[in-house]
Amino acid sequence: MRAIRQHEFGPAETLVYQEVPDPSPGEGSVRIRVAAAGVHLVDTTIRAGIGGGPMPLPELPMTPGREVAGVVDAVGPGVSEDWLGRRVVAHLGMASGGYAELAVAQVESLYEIPTGVSDGAAVAMIGTGRTTMAVLHSAAITADDVVLVTAAAGGIGNLLVQHARNVGATVVGLAGGSAKVDLVRGLGAEIAVDYTQEDWPDQVRALLGSRQVTLVLDSVGGPVGQASLDLLGAGGRVYFFGWSAGESTKISQDDLWARSLTAGVAIGPAVVHRAGGLRALERRAMDALASGELIPLVNPPIPLSEAASAHTALVTRATIGKVILTP
Numbered sequence: 001m002r003a004i005r006q007h008e009f010g011p012a013e014t015l016v017y018q019e020v021p022d023p024s025p026g027e028g029s030v031r032i033r034v035a036a037a038g039v040h041l042v043d044t045t046i047r048a049g050i051g052g053g054p055m056p057l058p059e060l061p062m063t064p065g066r067e068v069a070g071v072v073d074a075v076g077p078g079v080s081e082d083w084l085g086r087r088v089v090a091h092l093g094m095a096s097g098g099y100a101e102l103a104v105a106q107v108e109s110l111y112e113i114p115t116g117v118s119d120g121a122a123v124a125m126i127g128t129g130r131t132t133m134a135v136l137h138s139a140a141i142t143a144d145d146v147v148l149v150t151a152a153a154g155g156i157g158n159l160l161v162q163h164a165r166n167v168g169a170t171v172v173g174l175a176g177g178s179a180k181v182d183l184v185r186g187l188g189a190e191i192a193v194d195y196t197q198e199d200w201p202d203q204v205r206a207l208l209g210s211r212q213v214t215l216v217l218d219s220v221g222g223p224v225g226q227a228s229l230d231l232l233g234a235g236g237r238v239y240f241f242g243w244s245a246g247e248s249t250k251i252s253q254d255d256l257w258a259r260s261l262t263a264g265v266a267i268g269p270a271v272v273h274r275a276g277g278l279r280a281l282e283r284r285a286m287d288a289l290a291s292g293e294l295i296p297l298v299n300p301p302i303p304l305s306e307a308a309s310a311h312t313a314l315v316t317r318a319t320i321g322k323v324i325l326t327p
Helices: 041-048 119-139 157-166 178-187 200-208 222-231 253-259 269-274 278-291 304-315
Strands: 002-006 015-019 029-039 067-075 087-091 102-106 110-112 146-149 170-175 191-194 213-218 232-240 262-265 323-326
Touching: 002 304, 015 304, 029 087, 029 119, 029 304, 041 304, 067 102, 067 119, 087 102, 087 119, 087 278, 110 278, 119 157, 119 213, 119 232, 119 269, 119 278, 119 323, 146 157, 157 170, 157 178, 170 178, 170 200, 178 191, 191 200, 200 222, 213 222, 222 232, 232 253, 253 262, 304 323
Parallel strands: 146 170, 146 213, 170 191, 213 232, 232 262
Antiparallel strands: 002 015, 029 067, 029 102, 029 323, 067 087, 087 110
C-alpha cells in the first residue's frame, strides 16, 4: 500500500509518500480500506517535534493520522466476520497510521457510518466532534447567552456556532477573511466579523449595542484571544481549548476578581471524565451527525500524496472546516 511516512521531526516536507507493507489486523482488530483520513492541528505539532504532557512524541519512523473512515476489508482473530464490508469510522490514537490506504483499528473503536453520511463528515465528527462535545459539556450554553466563538469557521468552531444557534443563543463568530465571515454568518451567527481587521472588537461592540458577551470559547489565543476576553462582560465565562496563534490567552486573578469571571479549560482528562469518557463523547458526536443536529464543514479533500500541503494549509489557516486526505 501507499502511505505517508515520517523519518524525522521537522517541517511539512518531512512527510514522505511511499510504498510500505500492507498491515494485518491482530487480535480484536480490523483492517480498514481508507476512504478519508482526518488531519488535525495536533498532527502538525507532532510532526514538528513539539510534544510533552498528554501528547508524547511517537517513535520514528511512523505514519501519522488519528481518524479514518472506510470499509472493513479484513478482520483479525476474535472479530466477527459480520464486520467485513461495513462502512466504519474510528479514532486510532495520536499518531496511529491513518495517513495510508489501509489502517488497523480495534473493533471496540468502530462506529458504523449511517446511510447518507459521507466519509468526510464521519471523520470530522469522530475526532473533532468529540472534542466539540467536551467543550459543550463545559460551556453549558443556554438561550440567554451571547457566545463569542474564535475561529468560528474551523473544524470545532463551526460546530460550536451551530449548537449555540440551535439552543437559541446569540452567536458572535470570528473568522479570517470575508469568505469565512460570510460562511459563519450562514451557519447562524447573528454577528460575524473578520478578526484580521484591527477594529474588529469595536465592530462587535457596535453591533451588540447594549448587550454584552456572556461566554467566550477560545481556541486561538494570542491577540485575538486577548481581545475576546476584553469583550467579556462582568460575570461572564471563558473556556479555552487551544492556542492556534502560538500563545495562550493570558488571564489574571485581577480579571477574575474585578469582573467576577469564571474561567476554565474545556478539554482534557478531567473534563472527559466528567463528561462520561471518550466513548460517550464520540457517541454524542455521531448521534448529532446522524440526526442532522450538527453538520460539520469539511474542507475539499486533499490527495494523500499531498499531506505536506494539507499540513501547510491548516497551519496557515487556508482551510475551512475539517481537513481530510483521500487515498
